Amino acid sequence: MFNFLPMPATITDVRQLTDRERLFTIRLDNERILRHRPCQFVLISLFGIGEAPISISSPPVDSGKTFELCIRSMGNLTNAMHKLSVNDKIGIRGPYGNGFPIEKIGGKDILIVAGGLGLAPLRSLIKYVLQERGRYRRVILLIGAKRPGDILFREEISEWERDPAIETHITVDAADPSWTRHVGVITGLFRHIDIDPLKTIAAIVGPPVMYRFVIREILAKGVFEGNIYLDLERRMRCGVGKCGHCQINGIYLCQNGPVLSYLEARKLQEAL
Ligand code: FES
Numbered sequence: 001m002f003n004f005l006p007m008p009a010t011i012t013d014v015r016q017l018t019d020r021e022r023l024f025t026i027r028l029d030n031e032r033i034l035r036h037r038p039c040q041f042v043l044i045s046l047f048g049i050g051e052a053p054i055s056i057s058s059p060p061v062d063s064g065k066t067f068e069l070c071i072r073s074m075g076n077l078t079n080a081m082h083k084l085s086v087n088d089k090i091g092i093r094g095p096y097g098n099g100f101p102i103e104k105i106g107g108k109d110i111l112i113v114a115g116g117l118g119l120a121p122l123r124s125l126i127k128y129v130l131q132e133r134g135r136y137r138r139v140i141l142l143i144g145a146k147r148p149g150d151i152l153f154r155e156e157i158s159e160w161e162r163d164p165a166i167e168t169h170i171t172v173d174a175a176d177p178s179w180t181r182h183v184g185v186i187t188g189l190f191r192h193i194d195i196d197p198l199k200t201i202a203a204i205v206g207p208p209v210m211y212r213f214v215i216r217e218i219l220a221k222g223v224f225e226g227n228i229y230l231d232l233e234r235r236m237r238c239g240v241g242k243c244g245h246c247q248i249n250g251i252y253l254c255q256n257g258p259v260l261s262y263l264e265a266r267k268l269q270e271a272l
Helices: 076-082 116-131 154-162 186-192 208-220
Strands: 007-016 021-028 041-046 050-055 066-072 089-096 109-115 139-145 167-172 200-205 228-231 259-261
Touching (some): 021 089, 186 208
Antiparallel strands (some): 007 089
């Protein structure tokens, strides 16, 4: 049974990640635990402004009753959200969407491809997999950003790069003088990785333009279409299958998505 009423919640921490993105730590005032899956989303509401869907960036079990939302300042609600600080109140509905099919990845190699803001929902999956590391084989992470200053979660990425439990590769489209790493679009990183196609499950989140090219690289390595998952979280409004706003060719992304296999997503020509 869906609850349409926003739950009151309190901001308990705010961290500036880049010029445009901040990470908000939120606690529900009723002390409820969100109990989400990686790549699910919530609707945040600000009184007098409205609602917006935001992916959850923290893993299901992290610091108990809090969860994290990475929010880019890009519209009325998100601009207003960036003006809020610790102890301010917001409304939360959710979690919504199907989330990443974590039950499918046990015993598999996991290839995670994050472009730009796509790292925000995928951070939930990455941290979940690292917490449950013994259940998986290789974990390979490819990260792309436009510029070095746009890279989210830089400190955590540095930790992942030092951690033998995860193979991390990073690139930027355009370097600055401080950048000593790979330069070029994210598909250029595929030259540096070997994968076992029969044992690999891929998770991709990034700007729409990225999907087609990344999927092409993964298919070229022999991964089955049904083992490539995309997060198509777009155009959400009600979050519960009522408004039809997220519908593409009869599929309600807020209900049957936002995570779809490429096999399913291919039917939604418009989405890719
Ligand atoms: S967001 Fe309203 S039906 Fe999906």
